[in-house]
Amino acid sequence: MNYNEVNIVNTETIMKQFNVNALVAKVIDAKGLTEEKFHALNEDYEYHLGDYSGAEDIKNIIKESYDNDEKFLIVSDPKLDNLFASIIVIRSLAKMKARFEIKYINKDEYMLKGNVIAIHDTLQFHNNQKNIHLEVETDLSLSTMAYVIMKEFVRDRYSIALASIANICTNVPLSYANRTLFKRAKEILENKQYVVFERFMITPEKRNAQLLRSGNAYTTYHLSKMKNLLVNPLKNFLKDNDEKRWNALLSYFFNPNKRDSKLSKLALAITKFKTDDEKEYDESQVIEVTLDEIRIDEIKNLAETFEPFYDGFKRPLFILKNVVVTDRRRFDLAKGLEISFRTDHGLVKATAYNNPVTKLDIKAGDTISIVGTLTINAFSGLPGLSIVNMEKHN
Numbered sequence: 001m002n003y004n005e006v007n008i009v010n011t012e013t014i015m016k017q018f019n020v021n022a023l024v025a026k027v028i029d030a031k032g033l034t035e036e037k038f039h040a041l042n043e044d045y046e047y048h049l050g051d052y053s054g055a056e057d058i059k060n061i062i063k064e065s066y067d068n069d070e071k072f073l074i075v076s077d078p079k080l081d082n083l084f085a086s087i088i089v090i091r092s093l094a095k096m097k098a099r100f101e102i103k104y105i106n107k108d109e110y111m112l113k114g115n116v117i118a119i120h121d122t123l124q125f126h127n128n129q130k131n132i133h134l135e136v137e138t139d140l141s142l143s144t145m146a147y148v149i150m151k152e153f154v155r156d157r158y159s160i161a162l163a164s165i166a167n168i169c170t171n172v173p174l175s176y177a178n179r180t181l182f183k184r185a186k187e188i189l190e191n192k193q194y195v196v197f198e199r200f201m202i203t204p205e206k207r208n209a210q211l212l213r214s215g216n217a218y219t220t221y222h223l224s225k226m227k228n229l230l231v232n233p234l235k236n237f238l239k240d241n242d243e244k245r246w247n248a249l250l251s252y253f254f255n256p257n258k259r260d261s262k263l264s265k266l267a268l269a270i271t272k273f274k275t276d277d278e279k280e281y282d283e284s285q286v287i288e289v290t291l292d293e294i295r296i297d298e299i300k301n302l303a304e305t306f307e308p309f310y311d312g313f314k315r316p317l318f319i320l321k322n323v324v325v326t327d328r329r330r331f332d333l334a335k336g337l338e339i340s341f342r343t344d345h346g347l348v349k350a351t352a353y354n355n356p357v358t359k360l361d362i363k364a365g366d367t368i369s370i371v372g373t374l375t376i377n378a379f380s381g382l383p384g385l386s387i388v389n390m391e392k393h394n
Contacts, residue, residue: 001371001391003286005319006030023289023298023374024305027316030287041306041313045180047148053137055145058125059152061132065115066153072100076119084166085119085146088159092150119146141167144178161185179310281373281388282314289318289374291343294383299374317388320350320370328362337362337387339370349377349384357390367393 006029014025018038028038049055065072072093076086086102093100118124123145125134138145143166147159164185167178309315326347327340337358339350350370352358362368372385 001319001369001389003317003319003371003389004284006285006287008287020305021298021301022293023302026287026289027302027306030285030316031313041179042183043180045177047144047151047177049148049152052140052145052148054134055136055138055149057134058123058136059149061115061125061127061134062117062149062153065127066096066098069099070115072098072115072117074100074102074117074119076102079120081141081143081166082119084143084162085123085141088143088146088150088156088162089117089119091156091159092154095154095156123149140175140177143167144181147181175311176313179308179313182308281317283317286317286319286371289320291320291323291341291348292345294320294343294348294374294385295345296376296381296383299376299383302374315373317371318374318385320372320385322367322369322393325362325364325366325368327364330358334358339368347380347382349380349382350387350390351377351384352387352390355387357387360390360392362392369393 008026008029010029011022011025014020014028015022018025018028018035020028049059062072074086074089074093076082090100090102113129114127116124116126118126119142123136123138123142126132136145136149140148141163143163147163150156150159160181164178164182167181306313323341325339326342329338330336331338332353335358336351336353337355337360339362341348341350350372369391370385370387371389372387375384375386376382377384
């Protein structure tokens with residue numbers, strides 16, 4: 001295996017200086033983080049409209065239209081990011097008690113009259129009668145952009161969570177700004193019980209007027225016969241879903257088995273999104289780790305400190321060198337391989353799936369080296385590695 005192994009020499013010093021455990025200290029050393037850069041990972045990022053071309057103009061025209069009691073039409077296609085962005089805009093307009101309508105299926109907004117907020121490839125504002133055509137230029141997801149603009153009108157904590165989830169679940173590269181958005185969202189979702197999407201869904205175009213209801217804070221639209229399903233705090237959900245995949249987090253909000261066909265199709269489509277980037281880890285270097293360091297608390301602390309990893313700070317790769325196999329098993333018609341190692345603190349697992357290394361002839365007593373990411377096994381709850389590469393030594 002040809003990897004650039006980082007020379008880690010300052011682990012104990014960094015542990016004392018930064019007040020962190022050994023694994024976190026090794027990552028700090030490998031990434032060359034100063035105290036300032038390390039603490040910046042957990043600082044809030046402040047979004048400014050002036051940083052995004054067109055955002056200030058759209059905010060101003062929304063305010064002017066709202067002050068004049070003009071109606072808005074929200075047009076969106078059903079892509080995941082666009083859907084979340086639409087919901088954020090809808091929630092904000094409702095809290096403002098603005099007049100608006102929703103089009104579930106994207107249409108040619110240039111043919112529509114009045115104030116059109118269009119969300120598909122970009123976030124746009126059109127008014128043909130006034131000859132207004134505005135568009136935001138940004139490398140952020142549209143859900144984040146919707147939040148950045150609409151927070152100028154209302155401070156909706158739940159919109160932060162929606163924007164964050166959309167960021168994690170789409171193919172938009174996770175930036176430093178979006179990472180800090182996620183941190184805020186996690187705090188909001190962890191300890192509070194919410195109704196599914198706060199009962200706020202993109203609705204069929206034909207609505208029963210009796211299902212339109214005004215609340216104290218905002219207007220709620222119900223899909224036909226949809227119950228107000230309560231969901232548990234996020235930390236309880238994750239406790240029962242240890243795999244922690246983000247499509248599982250989406251299923252926390254969507255119920256694919258609902259009878260309403262539009263909601264069901266939408267939910268099924270979203271839960272099929274691939275949310276794990278195969279190359280999300282940093283291939284430029286590996287950090288040596290020992291079996292003794294691969295412990296549940298250490299890995300959890302590593303995740304709490306650095307996740308979610310983002311485009312400028314990818315998940316680190318670790319190398320476990322010259323370890324003796326205690327046991328191994330194959331699963332799912334040999335597509336998967338699980339290797340066990342016995343330590344003083346219990347078993348450590350290393351797993352691979354649909355990876356060429358599953359073809360290696362590995363048995364108990366073999367000495368191997370593994371490159372992979374540190375993880376807690378979703379099924380056994382044991383600490384270990386998700387194998388990227390592996391080498392047999394005898």
